[in-house]
Amino acid sequence: xxxxxxxxxxxxxxxxxxxxxxxxxxxxxxxxxxxxxxxxxxxxxxxxxxxxxxxxxxxxxxxxxxxxxxxxxxxxxxxxxxxxxxxxxxxxxxxxxxxxxxxxxxxxxxxxxxxxxxxxxxxxxxxxxxxxxxxxxxxxxxxxxxxxxxxxxxxxxxxxxxxxxxxxxxxxxxxxxxxxxxxxxxxxxxxxxxxxxxxxxxxxxxxxxxxxxxxxxxxxxxxxxxxxxxxxxxxxxxxxxxxxxxxxxxxxxxxxxxxxxxxxxxxxxxxxxxxxxxxxxxxxxxxxxxxxxxxxxxxxxxxxxxxxxxxxxxxxxxxxxxxxxxxxxxxxxxxxxxxxxxxxxxxxxxxxxxxxxxxxxxxxxxxxxxxxxxxxxxxxxxxxxxxxxxxxxxxxxxxxxxxxxxxxxxxxxxxxxxxxxxxxxxxxxxxxxxxxxxxxxxxxxxxxxxxxxxxxxxxxxxxxxxxxxxxxxxxx
Amino acid sequence: xxxxxxxxxxxxxxxxxxxxxxxxxxxxxxxxxxxxxxxxxxxxxxxxxxxxxxxxxxxxxxxxxxxxxxxxxxxxxxxxxxxxxxxxxxxxxxxxxxxxxxxxxxxxxxxxxxxxxxxxxxxxxxxxxxxxxxxxxxxxxxxxxxxxxxxxxxxxxxxxxxxxxxxxxxxxxxxxxxxxxxxxxxxxxxxxxxxxxxxxxxxxxxxxxxxxxxxxxxxxxxxxxxxxxxxxxxxxxxxxxxxxxxxxxxxxxxxxxxxxxxxxxxxxxxxxxxxxxxxxxxxxxxxxxxxxxxxxxxxx
Numbered sequence: 151x152x153x154x155x156x157x158x159x160x161x162x163x164x165x166x167x168x169x170x171x172x173x174x175x176x177x178x179x180x181x182x183x184x185x186x187x188x189x190x191x192x193x194x195x196x197x198x199x200x201x202x203x204x205x206x207x208x209x210x211x212x213x214x215x216x217x218x219x220x221x222x223x224x225x226x227x228x229x230x231x232x233x234x235x236x237x238x239x240x241x242x243x244x245x246x247x248x249x250x251x252x253x254x255x256x257x258x259x260x261x262x263x264x265x266x267x268x269x270x271x272x273x274x275x276x277x278x279x280x281x282x283x284x285x286x287x288x289x290x291x292x293x294x295x296x297x298x299x300x301x302x303x304x305x306x307x308x309x310x311x312x313x314x315x316x317x318x319x320x321x322x323x324x325x326x327x328x329x330x331x332x333x334x335x336x337x338x339x340x341x342x343x344x345x346x347x348x349x350x351x352x353x354x355x356x357x358x359x360x361x362x363x364x365x366x367x368x369x370x371x372x373x374x375x376x377x378x379x380x381x382x383x384x385x386x387x388x389x390x391x392x393x394x395x396x397x398x399x400x401x402x403x404x405x406x407x408x409x410x411x412x413x414x415x416x417x418x419x420x421x422x423x424x425x426x427x428x429x430x431x432x433x434x435x436x437x438x439x440x441x442x443x444x445x446x447x448x449x450x451x452x453x454x455x456x457x458x459x460x461x462x463x464x465x466x467x468x469x470x471x472x473x474x475x476x477x478x479x480x481x482x483x484x485x486x487x488x489x490x491x492x493x494x495x496x497x498x499x500x501x502x503x504x505x506x507x508x509x510x511x512x513x514x515x516x517x518x519x520x521x522x523x524x525x526x527x528x529x530x531x532x533x534x535x536x537x538x539x540x541x542x543x544x545x546x547x548x549x550x551x552x553x554x555x556x557x558x559x560x561x562x563x564x565x566x567x568x569x570x571x572x573x574x575x576x577x578x579x580x581x582x583x584x585x586x587x588x589x590x591x592x593x594x595x596x597x598x599x600x601x602x603x604x605x606x607x608x609x610x611x612x613x614x615x616x617x618x619x620x621x622x623x624x625x626x
Numbered sequence: 627x628x629x630x631x632x633x634x635x636x637x638x639x640x641x642x643x644x645x646x647x648x649x650x651x652x653x654x655x656x657x658x659x660x661x662x663x664x665x666x667x668x669x670x671x672x673x674x675x676x677x678x679x680x681x682x683x684x685x686x687x688x689x690x691x692x693x694x695x696x697x698x699x700x701x702x703x704x705x706x707x708x709x710x711x712x713x714x715x716x717x718x719x720x721x722x723x724x725x726x727x728x729x730x731x732x733x734x735x736x737x738x739x740x741x742x743x744x745x746x747x748x749x750x751x752x753x754x755x756x757x758x759x760x761x762x763x764x765x766x767x768x769x770x771x772x773x774x775x776x777x778x779x780x781x782x783x784x785x786x787x788x789x790x791x792x793x794x795x796x797x798x799x800x801x802x803x804x805x806x807x808x809x810x811x812x813x814x815x816x817x818x819x820x821x822x823x824x825x826x827x828x829x830x831x832x833x834x835x836x837x838x839x840x841x842x843x844x845x846x847x848x849x850x851x852x853x854x855x856x857x858x859x860x861x862x863x864x865x866x867x868x869x870x871x872x873x874x875x876x877x878x879x880x881x882x883x884x885x886x887x888x889x890x891x892x893x894x895x896x897x898x899x900x901x902x903x904x905x906x907x908x909x910x911x912x913x914x915x916x917x918x919x920x921x922x923x924x925x926x
Binding site: 182244277515 | 637671686
């Protein structure tokens with residue numbers, strides 16, 4: 151063995167340890183980087199040479215730098231994150247919505263109580279003009295409460311539609327970046343590089359994307375991911391296909407003008423709303439179509455029924471101006487749709503409270519039968535119990551309370567489901583972190599380990615150099 | 627096999643522990659501040675709905691009870707008037723017996739009795755126009771003017787004013803003048819005004835037969851007024867029952883609402899103390915864990 155070989159082996163040792171130290175430094179630097187998988191420098195000994203019939207070591211070399219990664223956990227995280235995204239968005243939306251409906255519902259209940267109680271009070275003193283004025287005031291307050299609750303629900307629906315659009319935009323951004331990463335990874339690998347960081351970034355994007363929409367992820371032989379969301383291909387190789395949202399006609403529980411999701415693949419955009427079954431996108435549309443829309447229909451039904459019942463009783467009576475067959479609230483037509491929005495007091499009564507009919511007969515100012523009949527509407531069970539179904543009917547107050555409690559039930563259910571799902575995903579993420587995350591103590595020890603060998607390799611080179619010098623000095 | 631712990635796990639675990647402990651502390655603090663166990667329907671939708679329905683019931687009952695008190699007042703005024711009428715008619719009856727009881731009554735005696743009977747008649751007319759809350763108690767639905775004019779003509783109608791005294795329970799609060807005074811619709815009913823007119827006519831004309839013919843009428847009027855008072859007593863009993871029921875419902879309802887919604891103060895404050903202790907422990911523990919610097923020690 152030549153003395154030079156000692157220097158070569160030492161040099162290779164220095165290079166290998168330096169590479170390992172670089173990897174360790176990179177791990178330390180990325181200890182807090184989301185999605186980063188720690189990397190390991192794989193060192194292998196060089197094939198030995200046979201010198202004078204003896205096998206002689208030739209040092210060390212870096213085989214590759216690998217990322218410590220578990221594909222199975224990644225797949226599980228992608229699967230479970232879809233439900234997490236769906237439940238998270240539903241739970242958050244419903245919690246906010248619950249606070250709103252509880253507040254608005256309590257205002258509405260209060261207004262209903264005030265309206266019917268004022269009619270009740272008027273029924274025992276129909277000649278009192280100030281009580282008529284009070285009834286008119288409480289009717290106006292009831293109108294405001296219906297409109298406010300309608301407006302809050304409509305606002306909630308519009309906000310959810312906007313968020314559907316936002317999530318679709320984020321999906322497009324993620325899909326575009328994943329397609330770009332697919333391309334970059336293939337190119338890096340073709341150059342013989344290890345695109346660990348690119349793969350980490352892509353894995354993280356896929357996990358993020360899976361929170362937004364349900365995905366099926368497959369990987370081809372070249373390592374490129376194909377992503378299918380619903381029944382639409384989002385990413386294939388270095389290509390991505392954008393999603394878009396459009397307002398569409400009513401269908402099922404979806405109200406007219408609500409956002410639907412389309413994929414812009416070849417040809418005309420194709421609707422994929424119904425094939426989206428999980429993730430934030432699904433959660434937002436579900437909260438909109440399964441909670442807010444039914445609540446709006448429920449509110450419309452209450453408004454429509456109250457107006458109809460009160461109008462029926464009121465039109466039978468005669469007001470102080472001698473006019474009978476006058477509606478108390480504005481007519482809402484035959485359809486319950488938007489009844490809570492159009493719910494309003496009759497203009498004639500708005501102008502003059504003497505136009506409120508309290509009795510059946512004319513020229514009988516003490517007749518209180520109509521006022522009494524209107525106040526008794528509050529005790530009547532004429533509204534369907536919604537999900538209770540069957541022959542169960544509810545009073546108007548019970549129906550409003552039922553509306554609020556239905557939202558409460560949904561919120562409770564979705565929150566519990568979310569917490570359960572979060573625990574699953576947290577556990578998986580914990581496992582991923584435990585497996586792939588950087589541990590600074592490990593890295594510190596590695597650093598000492600590689601530094602020690604680096605120093606030793608340098609020392610070996612120094613010895614080699616000294617040997618060489620000794621050999622060279624023989625000439626003198 | 628002990629599981630590997632990454633550095634970011636240590637930090638995220640610390641964050642989770644502290645935020646969970648903080649969340650629990652805030653929940654307990656909210657309960658302690660509001661003294662409410664349930665502040666949102668989702669905490670217990672069933673309990674929340676029962677409490678909300680009970681609150682509505684109590685609100686309705688409050689107004690119904692107010693109306694029942696009004697009805698009670700109206701009926702009391704009517705009853706007092708009928709009692710007064712009974713006295714007036716009773717006194718009239720005594721005078722009529724005095725005047726028509728013997729064939730040897732002189733015209734002087736008639737003239738002596740006449741002014742008092744005339745006065746009693748005026749008192750009767752005045753009583754018949756008794757108002758409660760600016761509303762004549764015997765006028766039916768005709769509430770804007772007196773029930774009887776100076777000539778004793780009935781100006782009201784048969785309107786039956788009903789008041790809701792309990793949920794789905796109404797009682798009539800007025801007796802119609804046509805029934806109680808004119809005797810219409812009453813078995814063997816007598817017209818009080820006409821009876822007085824007969825008596826007064828007899829006294830003015832000195833017609834003993836006419837005076838005597840009013841005697842039975844006066845007796846029957848007293849019975850008629852008693853019948854009215856019996857009806858009033860029946861309604862007032864019902865109202866009293868309803869008011870008692872409201873009182874019980876209010877107390878029970880409030881109790882149930884409190885049981886459903888209110889927090890147990892002892893539990894709330896012990897929970898708060900526990901959660902604050904847990905939070906302090908979580909912060910302290912994580913401070914110790916995070917303050918350790920094995921890397922610094924290793925690389926020293």
